Amino acid sequence: MTPKFRVGVVGTGSIGKNHARIVSELPDVEFAAIYDANPATAAEIGAKLGVRAVSSLDEFATLVDAATIATPTPTHFPVAKTLLEAGKHCLVEKPITDKTADAKALSELAKRTGLVLQVGHIERFNPVLSALEARLTDARFIESHRLSPYPNRSIEIGVVLDLMIHDLEIVLHLVRSKVVSVDAVGIPVLSKGEDIANARIRFENGCVANLTASRISPEKMRKIRVFQHNAYLSLDYQNQTGEMQRLEGGRIIREEVEIEKDEPLKREIASFVQCAQAGVAPKVTGAEGAAALELAIQITHQIEAAGVKA
Secondary structure, three states: OOEEEEEEEEEEOOOOOHHHHHHHOOOEEEEEEEEEHHHHHHHHHHHHOOOOOOOHHHHHHHOOOEEOOOOHHHHHHHHHHHHHHHEEEEEEOOOOOHHHHHHHHHHHHHHHOOEEEEEEOOHHHOOOHHHHHOOOOEEEEEEEEEOOOOOOOOOOOHHHHHHHHHHHHHHHHHHHHOOOEEEEEOOOOOOOOOEEEEEEEEEEEEEEEEEHHHHHHHEEEEEEEEEEOOEEEEEEEOOEEEEEEEEEEEEEEEEOOOOOOOHHHHHHHHHHHHHHHOOOOOEEEEEHHHHHHHHHHHHHHHHHHHHOOO
C-alpha cells in the first residue's frame, strides 16, 4: 500500500488553527504533525484534532512531506528556509517574508531544489476571483476596499503588509503590466505602523488601480470593482456575490454574477497539497508572492518618507 502524503502545520495561532482544521479534513492525506513555539498551544490543538504535537522544527521536518506555515511574518523566512532545505514543500502565509531579499531567496531555493513554494494569498482561491477572471477582457481602472476592525494580531506589520497586500497581488495578477508610478498615503492610529492606507498605482499599459485598506473600521469590507471597455464588475469577496453592468445594443444590461460559494482557505490548502503531490507549480508561486511584497514595501517606504515611522 502506498503511504499517504504527510502534511504538517507550523503555527497554531488565529490563522494556523484554521490551517490545522482544514488539513485534518483533507482526504487521502496524513496529518502528521504540528509545531508551535508555544508548546501548550500546539498540545491543545493536537489533542483536539488527534495530531502529534512536536517540540522542535527539526523533529517536525522528519515527520512531514509538506507543511503550511502560519507563524508571525518575521519568522516566515527562517522557518520556510529550514523546511525547504530539509526537502519539504511549503505553503507560507502572506506576506511571504518581511524583506524582499528573503522572499527572493526562498523562491530561488524552491526552484533550485524542485520543491513547491506557495504563498497564502487566499483571495486567489476565492470563487469571486474566478468569476471576475472569466469576464475580464482589458481592465482600465480597478478600485478595491479592504476594511476591518482592529485585529489585535499581525500588528508587528502595518496595514499595507497585513491587508492591502492581498489586493496588490490580485491587481498584479490581473493587470500583468509594469508598474510605472505609485502615490501612497497612510497614517498610524493604534499601531506604530500605518493602520489606514491608500495607494494609487499606474501601470505601463494605462491601467490605474486605487486601493484602500484599513484595520480601524467599524465594519468589515472586502470589495473590488473593475472597469473595462463596455463593462463594469462589482464583486464582494466576503459575501461571495457580484454584479456586472455591460453595454449591449445601446442599452445598459445589469446582471447578477453567478458564484458557486466555497471556503477559500480550504481551496487554497487543498490546491497546495495537490501541487506538492504532483510536483507542479502552484497558483501563487514564491516569485509572485515576492513581487507583491516588493510593491507593498515600496508603498510602506513612501508612507514612511511622508512621516509615518513603522
